[in-house]
Amino acid sequence: MADLPVVEAHSLTKSYGLHRGIDDLDFTVEPGEVFGLLGPNGAGKTTTIRLLLDLIRPTSGSVRVLGASPRSGSALRRRIGYLPGDLRLYDRLTGRAQLTYFAGLRGLDGLGRAEELAERLDVELDRPLKTLSKGNRQKVGIVLAFMHDPELLILDEPTSGLDPLVQQLVYGLLDETRKAGRTVLISSHVLPEVQRVADRVALLRDGRLVLEDTVEALRAHALVRITVTLAEPATPDAFASIPGVRELDRRDRTIVFGLQGEPDALVKALATHHIVGLESREADLEDVFLALYQEPVDAA
Amino acid sequence: MPRSVVTRTLRDGFRSFVGFAAYIILMVAAIVAIYPSIGHNPSLNKLVKSYPGTLKAFLGFGGVVDYSTATGYLGIELFSLVLPALMIAAAVAAGARAIAGEEEQQTLDLLLANPISRRRVVLEKAAAVAALVTLLAIVAFASLAISTAAAGLNINTGHLAAAAAATGLLGLLYGSIALAIGAASGRRGLALAVAGAAAGAAYIANALGSLVSALKPLRDASPFYQYGTVDPLRHGLTFAHATPLAVGTIVFIAAAVTAFTRRDLT
Numbered sequence: 001m002a003d004l005p006v007v008e009a010h011s012l013t014k015s016y017g018l019h020r021g022i023d024d025l026d027f028t029v030e031p032g033e034v035f036g037l038l039g040p041n042g043a044g045k046t047t048t049i050r051l052l053l054d055l056i057r058p059t060s061g062s063v064r065v066l067g068a069s070p071r072s073g074s075a076l077r078r079r080i081g082y083l084p085g086d087l088r089l090y091d092r093l094t095g096r097a098q099l100t101y102f103a104g105l106r107g108l109d110g111l112g113r114a115e116e117l118a119e120r121l122d123v124e125l126d127r128p129l130k131t132l133s134k135g136n137r138q139k140v141g142i143v144l145a146f147m148h149d150p151e152l153l154i155l156d157e158p159t160s161g162l163d164p165l166v167q168q169l170v171y172g173l174l175d176e177t178r179k180a181g182r183t184v185l186i187s188s189h190v191l192p193e194v195q196r197v198a199d200r201v202a203l204l205r206d207g208r209l210v211l212e213d214t215v216e217a218l219r220a221h222a223l224v225r226i227t228v229t230l231a232e233p234a235t236p237d238a239f240a241s242i243p244g245v246r247e248l249d250r251r252d253r254t255i256v257f258g259l260q261g262e263p264d265a266l267v268k269a270l271a272t273h274h275i276v277g278l279e280s281r282e283a284d285l286e287d288v289f290l291a292l293y294q295e296p297v298d299a300a
Numbered sequence: 301m302p303r304s305v306v307t308r309t310l311r312d313g314f315r316s317f318v319g320f321a322a323y324i325i326l327m328v329a330a331i332v333a334i335y336p337s338i339g340h341n342p343s344l345n346k347l348v349k350s351y352p353g354t355l356k357a358f359l360g361f362g363g364v365v366d367y368s369t370a371t372g373y374l375g376i377e378l379f380s381l382v383l384p385a386l387m388i389a390a391a392v393a394a395g396a397r398a399i400a401g402e403e404e405q406q407t408l409d410l411l412l413a414n415p416i417s418r419r420r421v422v423l424e425k426a427a428a429v430a431a432l433v434t435l436l437a438i439v440a441f442a443s444l445a446i447s448t449a450a451a452g453l454n455i456n457t458g459h460l461a462a463a464a465a466a467t468g469l470l471g472l473l474y475g476s477i478a479l480a481i482g483a484a485s486g487r488r489g490l491a492l493a494v495a496g497a498a499a500g501a502a503y504i505a506n507a508l509g510s511l512v513s514a515l516k517p518l519r520d521a522s523p524f525y526q527y528g529t530v531d532p533l534r535h536g537l538t539f540a541h542a543t544p545l546a547v548g549t550i551v552f553i554a555a556a557v558t559a560f561t562r563r564d565l566t
Contacts, residue, residue: 050409050565053409053412053413054412055409055412055413055564055565056564056565057564073417074414074415074416074417074420075415076415077413077414077415077416078415080413082409082410082413084409084410084413086406087410088405088406088407088409088410089407089410090312090407091405092312097302100302100303101302101303101308102410102414103303104302104303104304105303105304105305105411105414105415105416106414106415107415141410144410
């Protein structure tokens with residue numbers, strides 16, 4: 001049992017009339033890993049997640065969660081914790097009443113871990129939810145997802161609306177969850193977040209799986225943007241044949257390179273020029289896509 | 301604090317319950333209170349008896365228009381339209397809110413991520429609607445019993461209970477229609493409109509069917525006919541007339557379960 005994939009999608013497809021859905025997804029989430037579902041808004045992350053929870057049904061293909069079909073029955077969801085992407089709580093209730101309600105539906109004794117989690121995240125429990133800020137409501141949603149110590153956590157953009165300090169607390173919770181051998185599926189449109197928490201990543205775009213790989217490998221695909229300003233304009237083909245380097249943009253004396261892999265060759269080529277400015281930026285999601293779409297990716 | 305869908309839903313519907321209960325109590329008290337000045341007024345009764353048939357068909361309850369007795373008066377003033385309309389309004393509002401209201405507020409995703417089946421959610425919501433309507437029927441009965449006793453009207457208490465129960469059954473039928481439309485579509489406005497229109501059409505069909513013989517089959521199919529024809533105020537509730545209302549309710553709740561378990565949530 002422990003070795004079976006926690007989530008296993010085969011040719012998973014959901015089409016909506018004119019809307020975008022997801023198309024022919026194959027991926028697996030292994031036990032004990034944090035799996036990141038990465039992609040821009042509208043790529044199909046939420047659709048995929050809602051299929052796992054049986055909130056919507058696939059048009060074709062299949063998915064198994066913790067060894068069972070999501071449709072197999074409600075007992076499966078006892079083992080899952082879920083945070084929706086567009087979190088809506090019962091606005092008229094207090095945080096405590098909301099937690100009590102769902103703890104009851106889950107058959108928990110009291111509030112489960114909710115009190116402890118609420119304290120750690122500094123959640124205001126005794127005011128009506130509608131009076132709380134988006135960030136504070138999101139914290140209640142996170143407590144709801146974690147309070148029963150589920151085997152599988154499905155978190156749709158969990159840190160949206162949270163301030164950086166609370167984001168770190170959530171990352172800490174995810175680290176603990178992984179250490180306890182539980183599995184996490186997290187969606188995000190922010191690469192640094194996925195790099196911070198995930199072991200493996202599936203990259204979605206327009207409902208298709210572009211890549212499923214480890215975070216390390218993904219980073220290797222990513223372009224680092226290096227912007228160089230020279231004292232004198234360089235000849236057009238001065239940097240044309242450096243392996244792993246592409247000129248993305250050139251304006252007068254300023255050149256933007258996209259670098260994949262080691263910077264050594266580029267640095268040595270640049271060394272023959274007088275450099276007045278140098279800036280390097282870590283790859284963000286856009287750059288990953290840039291790298292993926294400008295070169296064929298053998299891993300995909 | 302509520303820990304199940306039934307108790308949570310009842311708790312959420314509490315304000316609505318208080319509003320409808322207050323309305324029922326006030327209407328009953330006011331209408332019963334003015335009876336002594338009307339019931340002993342022969343000219344008024346003569347006037348009512350001379351109403352055109354069309355008007356009588358809409359006013360009448362159990363096929364009689366008679367102000368000279370307390371039961372006749374209450375039938376016309378409360379049971380032909382006012383109480384069933386209030387009961388239907390409360391039930392339809394609750395039925396439409398049950399699934400579609402929660403879906404429109406987008407709390408359904410989170411609710412259904414709990415280990416609770418869609419079938420159970422619908423059944424618990426239906427139970428909450430039924431409980432609300434039952435409580436309102438009890439309020440109607442209690443206020444009728446107290447008001448009529450205070451006004452010194454001689455009405456069989458059992459028949460009052462039967463008539464209040466009949467309004468509850470009628471309300472439940474339309475509440476379950478609203479529940480089913482809401483569960484199938486996720487749209488609260490649509491559920492309100494369809495159930496409300498169905499109730500209005502049934503009321504009119506019942507009235508017109510007693511005037512125009514060609515419309516009689518339509519009348520016989522109208523839940524309002526099933527509800528009123530036996531005149532529960534005079535004769536109590538009969539199995540034959542309560543059954544179609546109850547069976548209809550069960551059919552629509554079953555339809556709600558079927559539709560809701562099959563579809564994608566928005």
